[in-house]
Amino acid sequence: xxxxxxxxxxxxxxxxxxxxxxxxxxxxxxxxxxxxxxxxxxxxxxxxxxxx
Amino acid sequence: xxxxxxxxxxxxxxxxxxxxxxxxxxxxxxxxxxxxxxxxxxxxxxxxxxxxxxxxxxxxxxxxxxxxxxxxxxxxxxxxxxxxxxxxxxxxxxxxxxxxxxxxxxxxxxxxxxxxxxxxxxxxxxxxxxxxxxxxxxxxxxxxxxxxxxxxxxxxxxxxxxxxxxxxxxxxxxxxxxxxxxxxxxxxxxxxxxxxxxxxxxxxxxxxxxxxxxxxxxxxxxxxxxxxxxxxxxxxxxxxxx
Numbered sequence: 001x002x003x004x005x006x007x008x009x010x011x012x013x014x015x016x017x018x019x020x021x022x023x024x025x026x027x028x029x030x031x032x033x034x035x036x037x038x039x040x041x042x043x044x045x046x047x048x049x050x051x052x
Numbered sequence: 053x054x055x056x057x058x059x060x061x062x063x064x065x066x067x068x069x070x071x072x073x074x075x076x077x078x079x080x081x082x083x084x085x086x087x088x089x090x091x092x093x094x095x096x097x098x099x100x101x102x103x104x105x106x107x108x109x110x111x112x113x114x115x116x117x118x119x120x121x122x123x124x125x126x127x128x129x130x131x132x133x134x135x136x137x138x139x140x141x142x143x144x145x146x147x148x149x150x151x152x153x154x155x156x157x158x159x160x161x162x163x164x165x166x167x168x169x170x171x172x173x174x175x176x177x178x179x180x181x182x183x184x185x186x187x188x189x190x191x192x193x194x195x196x197x198x199x200x201x202x203x204x205x206x207x208x209x210x211x212x213x214x215x216x217x218x219x220x221x222x223x224x225x226x227x228x229x230x231x232x233x234x235x236x237x238x239x240x241x242x243x244x245x246x247x248x249x250x251x252x253x254x255x256x257x258x259x260x261x262x263x264x265x266x267x268x269x270x271x272x273x274x275x276x277x278x279x280x281x282x283x284x285x286x287x288x289x290x291x292x293x294x
Contacts, residue, residue, distance in 0.1 A: 003102075004102040004105075005096065005101050005102050006101065006167075007100075007101045007102045007103045007167050008102060010103055010106075010163050010164070010166065010167055011102050011103060011105050011106060013163055014106045014109060014110075014159070014160045014163040014164065015091070015106075015109065017156075017159050017160070017163070018109045018113070018156050018159070018160055021152060021155055021156050021159070022152065022156060025148070025149075025152045025270075026270065029148075029270055029273055029274055029277075030273065032277055033273050033274075033276065033277045036277045036280045036281055036284070037280060039280075039284055040280045040283055040284050040287075043284055043287045043288070044287065046291075047287050047290070047291055050291060
């Protein structure tokens, strides 16, 4: 860990907040993408079953 | 080869599924390398001390926040002129990314500003125009959620995007227009002979590249999600009609 001096707390907080915001956003994006993909697959299957 | 063929949703899905894995790995590597290099292996600034290390988050986030609006603008203009649904979906998908980066920029800027300027916030031209850009992102996303008619909402959102572009431009060039305010000038500029010192410049460039690829990765994932949502909607409508 580098010597951050008197502003160390500010720097660490800035990095932590950024990681939390970006990380949360990315996880939400991936989760929604997976859920939508599964829903589409389910509906496509149902639709094909109904047609046949 | 015409790029317009990728306005076909199936071709877009095919291309994006091919490039996403390598794009996401590369973006992660670049962001990790840039942040590690900047945080652990660069010296403190003689005036700002260790707070200069916030630059490796603040500047890339700010650049993405501003340029995302221009991506949305291009998508909106293509929608208005050529009526390709993919372009309006790209604009819609880009907005949350831009909003997230705006929040990161404002947060890291405030944290950086407190020890340097003695205040978390000032009504400085650049900060104010950035805050207005943040409000425009919120308004744009709220507009998409408020109207069910997809064609109508795409048209209105495109108009909002064009109006909001003024503030995206202001955010970038406010320091040039107004010769006042706390915020310094651009750290990087194509039209300046000197940028920041090389010891900070190179890790910053790596981080910016990583953030750019991260933006493209998330944009592609979100656009694919929007396409799937449209397909779901079409299946539901088709089955109801049958």
